Amino acid sequence: QVQLVESGGGLVQPGGSLRLSCAASGITFSIYSMGWYRQAPGKQRELVGTITRGGNTNYADSVKGRFTISRDNAKNTVYLQMNNLKPEDAAVYYCNAQFLKTNYWGQGTQVTTSS
DSSP: OEEEEEEEEEOEOTTEEEEEEEEEEEEGGGGSSEEEEEEEEEEEEEEEEEEEETOOOOOTTTTTTTTTEEEETTTEEEEEEEEOGGHHHHHHHHEEEEEEEEEOOOOOEEEEEEO
């Protein structure tokens, strides 16, 4: 059974930081490209960034320079370090695992920004 479990969400003030984690099980984690997506109320789910199995990263323009994705294949975990958070970063953040035509999603973790 495949599971992607996100954690680390919460309430943070604008300008603050959070680190999200996504722990995977039931897959050969190292061969999967991993991604983070987010969905704000009333909006479509959008890509935040991805990391390939080789460690190459790609980010949405809106988060470049503020967010960093990393992975630890020994722990089957991918991370999203979010710095200098803005009100518009508030959303449910989802973890995605992709290999060829196979896609798996986590249940999401809520990030709220409020002063």
